[in-house]
Amino acid sequence: MGLPIALDAMGGDFAPGEIVAGARRAVDELGLEVILVGVPDLMGDPQGLEVVGCTEIIAMDDDPASSVRKKKDSSLVRAAELVRDGRACAMVSAGNTGATMASALLRMGRLPGVVRPCIATPIPNPGTTPTLLVDAGANSECSAEMLVQFAQMGATFVRSYYGVDDPKVGLLSIGEEPTKGTPLVKETHHLLAELDGLNFAGNVEGRDLVPSPVDVVVTDGFTGNVALKTLEGCLRFVFGTVLSAIATNDDTRAAGRVLLEYLAPVVHDLTPENQGGALLLGLDGICVISHGSSNATAIMNALRVADEMDRAGVVEKLRKTIRPD
Amino acid sequence: MSADVAQPSSLDKAKISSLVREQLAEILEKSPGEIAEDVPFTDLGADSLALIELVEALEESLSTYSAGFHIDDEDLESLTSVREAVDYVAAKLKVA
Secondary structure: OOOOEEEEOOOOOOOOHHHHHHHHHHHHHHOOOEEEEEOHHHHOOOOOOEEEEOOEOOOOOOOHHHHHHHOOOEHHHHHHHHHHOOOOOEEEEOOOHHHHHHHHHHHHOEOOOOOOOEEEEEEEEOOEEEEEEEOOOOOOOOOHHHHHHHHHHHHHHHHHHHOOOOOEEEEEOOOOOOOOOOHHHHHHHHHHHHOOOOEEEEEEOHHHOOOOOOOEEEOOHHHHHHHHHHHHHHHHHHHHHHHHHHOOOHHHHHHHHHHHHHHHHHHHHHOHHHOOOEEEEOEOOEEEEOOOOOOHHHHHHHHHHHHHHHHOOHHHHHHHHHOOO | OOOOOOOHHHOOHHHHHHHHHHHHHHHHOOOHHHOOOOOOHHHHOOOHHHHHHHHHHHHHHHOOOOOOOOOOHHHHHHOOOHHHHHHHHHHHHOOO
């Protein structure tokens, strides 16, 4: 039997109740092994799950880097240490994203050769495998070397996790031509085009996120986060508008019942709680970041993704991608 | 003192500088030769997280010279270059 997954029971808007409930569902419905990491007196009923106790909690508004240093006995830091020490195969948290990254980075370490880890967010691509957006918010300022590494890690992840043979990689820009974009984008375009072993499809634009002609979209963390939040806002608006229209009168409600049956698979794919969260790529360990407002379903799916990453051997494959020798 | 603990007297500022530059080079994936002593950390490409990495790596390395060596959190802001970090460590370890 493999190692359990360490779950930060204190992170997230609905912690610990929804977090523990999500863990219980992951155990009961998916057969996963989960260790809860949290403050015993605040956690409530652990529902029969193993608990690794701690005494501190990193709050959502704590400074990421300094909080890891100041709160060494926090649930986030302890969860990362369980992975580092070989007692857990992965960590999952719905808490402070920056502190989750900092904890994972400072305790698990970077894979040799990785300049900076990145956040990879799968964007649903209805009818096919998701498109991976890298970097979705870890590094606001990037060098071309970092973007090239994000592209390489993103492609390796898509290959090993989604089973796509030769993932297409696109570079996010303001036009398809190689001459378009900032100096950083143009330099990165040149490097990606020259890189062996990467199926670089050239520049893509914002409208190419959903649906997408590529499997990986590469950008800096600032742009990626703006793109992601824009997409989320638009989808929420469109769904809300459609549902509101359906609720107008008896005729629209009857039409809605027919329509929703066909829309259900698309809605399922586009519902964040079914996605499993974002992944940190480039660490010497697995870390899945679940949305701060995660409910039990979202936590269960984040744990599922962590388990699948472990089974797919993603970290070892990333290690060989960055340092093939 | 344990035989495994190196003596602070075997350290000097040059060795401390070398250690700081090597650690930072590893974190930033650069060569030590690219880490200049007087260039601000931010200009070398080190963000706040990289600096925490550096501090924790230095604490671990320097604990072999002085058990429990610790860089105080309130002093972190004042360490903005390799030279300032070296001077700080040297003062703490009472190294010339």
